């Protein structure tokens with residue numbers, strides 16, 4: 459299996475090769491090491507191996523880790539976010555990947571203004587249409603972005619998506635390609651910046667996501683090994 463440092467290097471290498479295959483600059487992709495359920499010691503290990511960006515899913519867990527690690531790493535909040543956790547999420551996070559409603563966006567905006575901060579956010583889109591996945595439906599995306607335009611304190615950086623779990627990552631290529639097309643359409647309509655960020659790809663499918671334009675990939679298991687089953 460190797461050490462965390464070795465697996466991190468292997469993932470970065472695979473990202474680099476996926477960039478090469480698709481004619482992209484290797485530095486156009488940022489690796490977010492997903493650290494949910496990982497100990498502070500494991501996070502320190504990945505940071506000393508050179509990782510800079512870490513992703514957490516749960517506000518309580520992130521708060522505890524943040525108290526120990528501070529502002530050193532770049533913090534990405536990637537989990538489903540409830541409005542009553544918005545204040546802490548804004549306090550903790552450099553990026554929030556999981557905005558999926560105007561009510562949540564509004565609360566994040568209020569908290570960002572209160573904290574005198576500009577919060578970078580991504581809008582999560584449920585491109586695969588799976589009922590179990592969060593995210594705004596593609597046909598509601600433009601309306602949500604339109605509604606978010608007037609919100610202070612937020613910088614809308616792009617889109618995030620989660621593909622369904624499949625054995626063969628090629629099967630989810632259309633999900634990533636569609637997310638990119640949605641971002642391009644929204645950018646053309648002035649609802650997203652040109653060259654908007656795309657947060658897509660996890661351990662099982664990040665190379666395909668990079669080939670389809672991901673700028674942020676969220677990888678846990680391939681770096682840290684399998685997570686404990688939730689008890």
Ligand SMILES: *Cc1c(COP(=O)(O)O)cnc(C)c1O
Nearest residue numbers: 492536660661676677678679680
């Ligand atoms: C857990 C998680 C990941 C990382 O998944 P791995 O399969 O461990 O790479 C990425 N994105 C989100 C939103 C997650 O919850």
